[in-house]
Amino acid sequence: MADVLNYGEDGGDEPPHQHANRLQADCQTDLPEIQLGVSHKQIDGTPIQSFRADLRVLEQIKVEYEVMPGWLCDISSIRRYSKLPKTARQYVERIEELVGVPIHYIRIGPGRDVLV
Numbered sequence: 001m002a003d004v005l006n007y008g009e010d011g012g013d014e015p016p017h018q019h020a021n022r023l024q025a026d027c028q029t030d031l032p033e034i035q036l037g038v039s040h041k042q043i044d045g046t047p048i049q050s051f052r053a054d055l056r057v058l059e060q061i062k063v064e065y066e067v068m069p070g071w072l073c074d075i076s077s078i079r080r081y082s083k084l085p086k087t088a089r090q091y092v093e094r095i096e097e098l099v100g101v102p103i104h105y106i107r108i109g110p111g112r113d114v115l116v
Contacts, residue, residue, distance in 0.1 A: 023095060024107045025088055026114070031070035034091060038098060039064040068094060076109035081116050084108075 028034050040048040041062045051057050071085040078084055084092075084106075096102055106116040 023092060023103045023105070025084075025092065025116075026076065026108050026110065028070055028088075028091065029075055030072055032072065034068045034070045035065040036068055036091070036094065036098075037063045038066045066094070076114060078108055079116060081106070084116065 040051065041064060042048060043060055043062060048061060051061065068091055069087045070091075071087045073085060075084060075088060081089065081092075092103055092106060108114055108116055
């Protein structure tokens with residue numbers, strides 16, 4: 001996920017992103033480990049700095065993953081960031097570090113309004 005957030009096409013005249021609006025942390029609940037995509041490489045190992053959303057290109061790309069500890073508990077009732085499991089906070093903070101912007105909202109359940 002972080003790799004896709006970080007590797008978009010150049011927006012031309014658009015200002016750089018100031019924050020990521022939402023992260024879906026509920027999808028990672030009950031996973032003992034989380035594989036976080038941190039970079040893309042061509043099949044020969046050459047790093048890729050950006051790419052277009054083109055299936056022909058994506059089929060030729062290898063994703064490099066970083067494995068992080070998951071959290072084995074329900075987070076859907078949590079409403080404060082500080083109350084999230086430590087491993088969930090580390091996951092969020094690692095994504096922020098990789099993409100270089102803060103994440104403003106973290107979805108912790110299936111509803112649209114279930115946010116931290």
